Amino acid sequence: MIIQRDTPHHPAAAALLRQSHALMQSLFPAEANHFLSLDALAAPGIVFLTAREGDTVLGTGALADHGTYGEVKSMFTAAEARGRGVAQAILERIEKEARGKGLPVLRLETGTGLDAAHRLYRRAGFEPCGPFGDYEAGPYSLFFEKRL
Secondary structure, three states: OEEEEOOOOOHHHHHHHHHHHHHHHHHOOHHHOOOOOHHHHOOOOEEEEEEEEOOEEEEEEEEEEOOOOEEEEEEEEOHHHOOOOHHHHHHHHHHHHHHHOOOOEEEEEEEOOOHHHHHHHHHOOOEEEOOOOOOOOOOOEEEEEEEO
């Protein structure tokens, strides 16, 4: 498995992101969905990553550089690749990218009920925190951060 910088517009990455967006839309109301569009994920200030085996995209993740902190975005693993350490590998690369930028902290927003994701973040050293940036507290969001 290779974790690499990529474009969200690559057909396989875009297909996986659309699956992620559809899942989030099926689980949460529109106001609780905070995923970024493909164009937003391709913008300056975003490092978009894929996990690949050959031409197969197994997962995605991104780092949004907000200057005083980094934000983990678009973490998603293809159903057939779950349980293989894909998300952990992507998260480790996001942390490496954030450290390389000198960011002091990583933060993320995730949805309630996404227990496997919550376990991943806790294992990686993330701790619960309050809302940050433009996020507001709500019944569907959980917030985590990790000091780097």
